[in-house]
Amino acid sequence: MSRDVIVVGAGPVGLMLAGELTLGGADVVVYERLAAPARESRGASFTKRTAECFDQRGLLGGLGPTEPADAHFGGVPIDLDPLAEDHYGHRGVPQFRTERMLGEWVTGLGVEIRRGHEVTAVEETDGAVRVSATGPDGPVEETAAYLVGCDGGRSSVRKLAGIDFPGTEGRRGFLTADVTGIETRKRRIGENLPGGSMIMAMDLENGVTRVVVHEAGTAPRDRASLTYTDLADAWQRLTGESLHHGECRWLSCFTDTSRSAATYRRGRVLLAGDSAHVQPPAMAQGLSVGVQDAVNLGWKLAATVKGWAPEGLLDTYNAERQPVGAQLARNARAAIELRLTGEDMDPVREIMGELVRHEGAAEHLAGMLSNLGVRYELGKGEHPLLGLRMPPARELTLTDGTVTRVADLLHTGHGLLITTDPALARLTEGLEDRLDLVTGTWNQAYEPGLDAVLVRPDGHVAWTSPGTVDELTDTIARWFGTAQRQ
Numbered sequence: 239m240s241r242d243v244i245v246v247g248a249g250p251v252g253l254m255l256a257g258e259l260t261l262g263g264a265d266v267v268v269y270e271r272l273a274a275p276a277r278e279s280r281g282a283s284f285t286k287r288t289a290e291c292f293d294q295r296g297l298l299g300g301l302g303p304t305e306p307a308d309a310h311f312g313g314v315p316i317d318l319d320p321l322a323e324d325h326y327g328h329r330g331v332p333q334f335r336t337e338r339m340l341g342e343w344v345t346g347l348g349v350e351i352r353r354g355h356e357v358t359a360v361e362e363t364d365g366a367v368r369v370s371a372t373g374p375d376g377p378v379e380e381t382a383a384y385l386v387g388c389d390g391g392r393s394s395v396r397k398l399a400g401i402d403f404p405g406t407e408g409r410r411g412f413l414t415a416d417v418t419g420i421e422t423r424k425r426r427i428g429e430n431l432p433g434g435s436m437i438m439a440m441d442l443e444n445g446v447t448r449v450v451v452h453e454a455g456t457a458p459r460d461r462a463s464l465t466y467t468d469l470a471d472a473w474q475r476l477t478g479e480s481l482h483h484g485e486c487r488w489l490s491c492f493t494d495t496s497r498s499a500a501t502y503r504r505g506r507v508l509l510a511g512d513s514a515h516v517q518p519p520a521m522a523q524g525l526s527v528g529v530q531d532a533v534n535l536g537w538k539l540a541a542t543v544k545g546w547a548p549e550g551l552l553d554t555y556n557a558e559r560q561p562v563g564a565q566l567a568r569n570a571r572a573a574i575e576l577r578l579t580g581e582d583m584d585p586v587r588e589i590m591g592e593l594v595r596h597e598g599a600a601e602h603l604a605g606m607l608s609n610l611g612v613r614y615e616l617g618k619g620e621h622p623l624l625g626l627r628m629p630p631a632r633e634l635t636l637t638d639g640t641v642t643r644v645a646d647l648l649h650t651g652h653g654l655l656i657t658t659d660p661a662l663a664r665l666t667e668g669l670e671d672r673l674d675l676v677t678g679t680w681n682q683a684y685e686p687g688l689d690a691v692l693v694r695p696d697g698h699v700a701w702t703s704p705g706t707v708d709e710l711t712d713t714i715a716r717w718f719g720t721a722q723r724q
Contacts, residue, residue, distance in 0.1 A: 291529055417446070669721055
């Protein structure tokens with residue numbers, strides 16, 4: 239049986255995408271190389287915007303306790319408290335908790351996750367993609383309308399599709415481990431040391447401390463030969479403090495490689511997450527931007543396979559997200575150079591420290607790091623919300639007196655037309671399977687005013703009244719197509 243979509247990779251990005259596709263009505267299967275869910279921490283933080291994406295689907299509460307994450311750029315702290323909007327991310331969230339939450343969500347939606355399946359070949363045919371894999375019971379072959387690679391920085395899907403992955407090769411090596419039984423001063427945003435070295439220590443949960451070490455001059459390491467003693471020795475050389483007595487729960491290494499795919503789509507093959515962009519795991523950016531890739535792509539790909547997508551809708555995924563990935567790679571390179579170049583960079587660090595004390599500069603940097611600053615070119619107009627995400631915590635009172643948040647209205651994965659004018663209901667007739675009409679008044683007035691707003695399923699604002707030049711009917715057709723009548 240041919241599927242609508244095969245997703246490769248059951249990490250946070252692949253699971254988020256599978257859920258988004260299923261909300262849009264697509265028939266999805268997930269292939270995962272590992273035989274069982276990983277218990278490793280890996281990503282332990284995510285940005286404010288990613289927290290909002292989870293909240294938009296009613297998932298954030300399922301993560302359990304988190305704590306606010308401080309912001310910095312290349313080790314230069316950014317004070318978020320004076321800013322008009324909350325840019326604080328979430329930290330102390332081991333990746334296995336994120337994957338468990340998303341896994342329960344997608345299986346509850348009926349998504350099949352095929353573990354122990356490794357993709358070995360991809361062939362695009364007329365109107366389909368044929369995928370070959372090895373599984374627990376031998377070779378598997380399946381066709382789908384589309385294939386999405388969410389299988390990490392070494393993505394088999396990307397390589398099999400022949401998509402270039404330009405960027406910078408890693409020249410610095412980092413060691414990282416999750417350790418219990420140690421007491422060390424917490425350095426949550428990292429601590430720069432003389433000569434370009436750096437150490438970091440942050441709490442996870444249940445007495446686990448995440449430690450990271452970069453010793454200046456250390457080249458990238460081979461993960462297979464790495465031992466915990468290597469990390470503990472480096473830590474002691476840099477700090478004079480011994481961690482050798484700690485119990486290592488997880489050990490890994492990484493580099494300052496920074497790459498972004500030349501395109502996120504080639505024919506019927508698409509990429510999301512680390513398959514499309516890799517960078518050093520700093521500032522909670524990799525996992526976060528990947529989840530946002532999934533939220534951008536899911537509804538568009540579902541609309542395409544369900545047959546109601548307007549012309550060119552799927553192409554907007556690459557147009558909107560590839561620049562975000564390219565900026566992410568650029569930011570990562572800049573942050574690493576700022577952090578690890580050594581004393582020669584001190585004058586630049588001092589200037590950066592002065593700049594971030596100015597609200598405009600701090601807000602710009604905070605917006606890049608929180609991902610709240612992502613703005614798509616969605617129409618002509620002057621309203622400050624146009625192209626940005628609609629703040630999901632904003633409350634409105636519906637005509638029946640119910641008070642709700644924008645985030646709660648997005649749980650279905652549909653778009654929203656929020657208005658004070660019930661007469662606009664005629665514009666959504668026949669589109670009820672993809673666009674919800676919400677009539678009410680804002681509990682906190684917008685400045686400038688906001689009588690009506692069209693919000694895409696990913697939470698971004700496509701149209702406002704007042705403030706948008708484009709006609710609402712044209713904008714609805716651009717993103718939600720036309721009614722499918724009997």
